[in-house]
Amino acid sequence: MPIRILAPQVANQIAAGEVVERPASVIKELIENSLDAGASDIRVEVREGGRRLMRVQDDGCGIPAAETRLAFQRHATSKIVSADDLTRLTTLGFRGEALASIASVAQVTLLTRALDEEIGTLVRMSEGHEVARESKGSPPGAVVTVEHLFGNVPARLKFLKRVATEAGHIQQIVTRYALAYPERRFSLVSDGKLIFQSTGSGKLYDVIVKVYGLEMARQMLEVGKLVDWESGKLVDWENGNLVGANQSTNLPSPNLPIPNLPIYRTIRVTGYTAAPTLHRSNRGYINLFINRRWFQDTSVAYAVIQAYHTMLPVGRSPVALIFIEMPPEDVDVNVHPTKAEVRFRDNHAVFSAVQRAVRAALTAQAPLPESGLGRGAQATPAGPTWGGLPESTATPFGGPSWAARREALLGAGRGGGQMPMTAAPDAASMQTPPEGEPGTAAHPAPPDFRPQMIPILRVVGQLGATYIVAEGPDGLYLIDQHAAHERILYEQMLADHARDRIVIQSLLEPLVLDLSPEQAAVVAGEIETLNELGVAIEAFGGASYLVRAVPAILSGADPQSALIEIIDGLADNSDVVESAHEARLVITICKRAAIKGGHPLSMAEMQELVRGLEGCQAPTTCPHGRPTMVHMSAAELARQFGRTYT
Secondary structure, eight states: OOOOOOOHHHHHHHHHHHHOSSHHHHHHHHHHHHHHTTOSEEEEEEEGGGTSEEEEEEOSOOOOGGGHHHHTSTTOOSSOSSGGGGGGOOSSOOSSOHHHHHHHSSEEEEEEEOTTOSSEEEEEEETTEEEEEEEEOOOSEEEEEEESTTTTOHHHHTTOOOHHHHHHHHHHHHHHHHHHOTTSEEEEEETTEEEEEOOOOSOHHHHHHHHHOHHHHTTEEEEEEEEETTTOOEEEEETTEEESSSSOOBOOOTTSSSOOOOSTTEEEEEEEEEOTTOEESSGGGEEEEETTEEEOOHHHHHHHHHHTTTTSOTTOEEOEEEEEEOOGGGEEOOSSTTSOOOEESOHHHHHHHHHHHHHHHHHHHSOOOOOSOSTTOOOOOOSOOOSOBOHHHHOOOOSHHHHHHHHHHHTTTHHHHOOOOSOOOOGGGEEOOOTTSTTOOOOOOOOOOOOOOOOOOEEEEEETTTEEEEEETTEEEEEEHHHHHHHHHHHHHHHHHHTTOOOEEEEEEEEEEEOOHHHHHHHHHHHHHHHHTTOEEEEOSTTEEEEEEEEGGGTTSOHHHHHHHHHHHHHHTTTSOHHHHHHHHHHHHHHHHSOOTTOOOBHHHHHHHHHHHHTOSSTTBOTTSOBSEEEEEHHHHHHHTTOOOO
């Protein structure tokens, strides 16, 4: 096939693919243009998750009428002049590709008026070509309207996700910029409803309250330190001056959102990080900003996590908003098509600066708790234990949470292999949704396949309060108690869901969940599924939701933390195809409800758990695919001991 030069329209669509991935990409580019234009009030409006319409309006400097044609030309920009400018960028945009890329895959209308002009200019673009132009009255600033995104690229259109998913990504973009620019006022309207609005007060904490809710904001600790690159030491403030750095220079107050940084080789790390009691199941709540630009970097995120060393449960991540300020020549932001990744001149210095600053905030404002082995405390031997524990020591957790788990385990396997849902609560609090009400729609039965058989096992004991040691006719079995219980609960919940028999437990008092706009968008898109699976949840105004009941298998857990984890799990799987969404939600619920590793079990509890696992159709793996057990045959044991097995 001969080499040919592509037609301009084809080349523009290919280039647009690097910049415009989804509706949120359009919103990102337009917001960055507004911020670079000095706007103090930015309003975002979307319809149908951006598929039908997106509009960004600002009160910035606007575009002069004579330059509106250039604005839609590729590589036309007012932000840089030479290649040297790329090493000292002070603007969010610099490539001159945004409007050209958007106009090549959508219908775009620009209404703008420069500050020194008396009348505005309206330009309409379609498939990269100007189709209309006229003078029109408008306030200073710009309004960019984007309609029918990917209308001329059906192959790209079919890859867009559900409306709720795309709307959630847009909310994420808007809230990130609101956090980075607390002195600017942002608002987001989706399908005619105000979803988010910041005050523009200049106080980062005010935006945190708007984004994450007051309850979470109260658990955030302020980070505000400078780290000198050469000494590696934290630098403090005193009367507006740096103390302990290689040089002292008057700087703005550290309480300002993001000051300029005139001191070379000094990194400033500011923001907020959560107290160790507030943590999440993934790193999605760690937001990183470099010179007020959001970016993603596994190394820097790990630096935040490392600052919490020994403070967080295994597998948990903190909530953090970390702002890094450094000279622009020490960071390259031109290494990724969407500018989501950056390259630092000295990665180690940035890692160290973030880790030290976050750790300093934690130790200064959230001292480590005492070990609990002081006066009056009784130490217990550490390390794994073998054998069935006596009843007096098998359940040392006196609270209702452990009691509920214990009852759930004791109920395992009863009724011809039926797995337990939970402890048996009072009859007055138990409900099974009647037919015809929400959450009781008919569902196809799960596929009937041949069970993976495991032999009848005899429980020998427990190892490390995490693994059940069992003997079978063909050797030794080590069973992961958490993975096994997950499998039992998962199959039981799917079976009950297929029969419309999900058992729920009403809460004594309705629970109000104050969610972030992103979380609220997730719940809004999944509220029907949540109700079907036993979470009786309803809108309660703004980003708040009222929960009246939960699945009975969660009766032993803290409902608020369990539901937050479930919602976060839904957000993580927002791009999963709809047919798999329900199963993912069931998996998340069962993971939260299952007995955890590290909990001692009595002999009776272990026996019932094993009986429940024997009744499962896929007993060898948990719903996530991890093995529930490890088998060592009698022959393998004999070989390990150098014996001849016959």
